[in-house]
Amino acid sequence: MNGIAALQPYVIGPLLVWAAVLKLTGRRMRAQAGRTALARLVGAARAVPALRLTGLLELAVAAALLLPPVSPADGVAAAVLSAGFLAYLTYARLAAPASSCGCLGAHARPVNVRGFARAGLLLAMSVAAIWARPHPIDAPLAVLGLAEAAALVALSPELDRAWLVPLRRLLVRLRRPLTVPTPGEVPLEVSLRLLYRSPAYCSASARITSDVRDAWEEDGLRFVVYTAGARTAVFALPLAGDDPSEVRVALTDEPAMA
Amino acid sequence: MTTRRQVLRSAVLGGGATVLAATALGSLGPEAAFGAAAPAVTPGAPDPNFAEGRIRSIKDNTLFVLGSNMVFHRIRVVDGTSLWKLGPVAFDQAKPGDGLYARGVRMPDGVLAAESVWLNIVNIKGHVRTITSEKIHLDHNGQEILCHQVPGKSVAVYSDAPPSADLSLLRVGQHVQVLGAWRPDTNQVDIATVFSPH
Numbered sequence: 454m455n456g457i458a459a460l461q462p463y464v465i466g467p468l469l470v471w472a473a474v475l476k477l478t479g480r481r482m483r484a485q486a487g488r489t490a491l492a493r494l495v496g497a498a499r500a501v502p503a504l505r506l507t508g509l510l511e512l513a514v515a516a517a518l519l520l521p522p523v524s525p526a527d528g529v530a531a532a533v534l535s536a537g538f539l540a541y542l543t544y545a546r547l548a549a550p551a552s553s554c555g556c557l558g559a560h561a562r563p564v565n566v567r568g569f570a571r572a573g574l575l576l577a578m579s580v581a582a583i584w585a586r587p588h589p590i591d592a593p594l595a596v597l598g599l600a601e602a603a604a605l606v607a608l609s610p611e612l613d614r615a616w617l618v619p620l621r622r623l624l625v626r627l628r629r630p631l632t633v634p635t636p637g638e639v640p641l642e643v644s645l646r647l648l649y650r651s652p653a654y655c656s657a658s659a660r661i662t663s664d665v666r667d668a669w670e671e672d673g674l675r676f677v678v679y680t681a682g683a684r685t686a687v688f689a690l691p692l693a694g695d696d697p698s699e700v701r702v703a704l705t706d707e708p709a710m711a
Numbered sequence: 712m713t714t715r716r717q718v719l720r721s722a723v724l725g726g727g728a729t730v731l732a733a734t735a736l737g738s739l740g741p742e743a744a745f746g747a748a749a750p751a752v753t754p755g756a757p758d759p760n761f762a763e764g765r766i767r768s769i770k771d772n773t774l775f776v777l778g779s780n781m782v783f784h785r786i787r788v789v790d791g792t793s794l795w796k797l798g799p800v801a802f803d804q805a806k807p808g809d810g811l812y813a814r815g816v817r818m819p820d821g822v823l824a825a826e827s828v829w830l831n832i833v834n835i836k837g838h839v840r841t842i843t844s845e846k847i848h849l850d851h852n853g854q855e856i857l858c859h860q861v862p863g864k865s866v867a868v869y870s871d872a873p874p875s876a877d878l879s880l881l882r883v884g885q886h887v888q889v890l891g892a893w894r895p896d897t898n899q900v901d902i903a904t905v906f907s908p909h
Contacts, residue, residue, distance in 0.1 A: 562853055622884070631878045631881075634862070635863070643866055646868075647873070656732075662791075665793055668798075679793070685719065688723065695873060702731055704731065
């Protein structure tokens with residue numbers, strides 16, 4: 454238990470340093486500060502100074518946690534900061550549900566359950582850090598620390614681009630989840646785009662009053678039927694090939710229904 | 712059905728042309744459309760020849776539709792009306808609960824005689840969150856929309872290339888626009904066309 458408490462500063466500290474560096478130096482972060490819930494809380498003009506102040510606070514708490522002497526006050530400071538984050542997230546969720554939180558770098562996604570889970574984890578770790586005493590970090594503790602860091606990363610939507618998106622791309626490449634088209638099968642939409650580019654359609658379009666009424670395939674041709682006022686416009690398109698000048702059109706009186 | 716299709720088929724194969732010439736009916740060119748009187752719609756006023764909403768009930772050939780602005784529409788579907796639901800469909804595919812956009816001619820009794828009806832048509836922009844079996848998970852302003860690939864119908868348009876039935880060039884993380892048919896009361900859509908900027 455003592456070891457777990459002693460471990461927490463080494464997980465919280467780097468996270469806070471990283472968050473602070475992003476807030477103090479990130480150019481994109483400053484540009485997007487107006488879109489975070491912070492702008493709603495303090496006003497758009499004060500969003501950047503407020504962001505910097507938060508960064509400095511994070512840096513100060515991180516320094517207290519990482520640098521000797523070890524004192525319960527370090528953990529208390531971290532816990533107060535984490536509780537502040539949770540309160541801020543709750544505010545963001547209620548007052549500006551569409552804004553991003555601006556916690557760990559710029560992104561446009563609104564605050565969601567992951568953000569709360571991360572702030573909650575941070576609070577729990579900070580509270581544990583209150584009981585931190587000097588203690589050697591052995592292998593099981595190092596594994597736990599890595600697991601905590603991994604959980605923080607997994608709960609950070611800002612970092613999805615670094616690991617989740619490439620992972621999903623890899624899975625898509627390996628699994629090929631989308632159906633491969635059947636050779637020779639031409640979706641109607643493909644024919645319609647050819648139709649729209651054809652002189653036949655352009656010459657008849659002023660008469661056409663409906664969308665596609667009927668379409669079918671026969672002998673390598675696709676027939677597409679539109680209403681043209683009181684008459685019917687019927688087009689014949691080649692199923693294979695992409696020459697719009699091969700499209701044929703006829704305007705005919707509506708045949709008697711069989 | 713076959714008879715009707717056969718008549719139309721022989722009309723276009725027998726008497727069809729690659730360009731329609733001016734006929735006794737008058738010019739068929741675009742100038743006829745440009746020359747036509749502008750629709751008499753006051754700016755800001757609703758277009759009387761258009762309706763949108765969700766189908767409450769269907770009786771004979773009439774759809775009873777409640778608009779999103781709580782205006783009630785009666786929409787008559789006739790032989791010459793086109794219906795779209797991920798492609799041209801027959802009238803029996805229209806179901807209560809379906810959303811629709813309809814265009815036609817407003818009759819004196821207030822009924823809209825529909826020329827075209829689009830059922831459940833949606834147009835959504837978003838980012839591809841992930842792709843699983845025949846589904847594209849779209850992140851639309853933080854909300855997930857499940858877009859189903861419908862083999863034989865769904866196509867992808869990459870940049871300005873001709874459409875392709877092959878959706879496999881879509882990548883996780885990229886921006887797309889999906890034109891499709893909503894599955895009523897769900898966050899799911901059947902893909903008609905997915906537009907990719909590259």
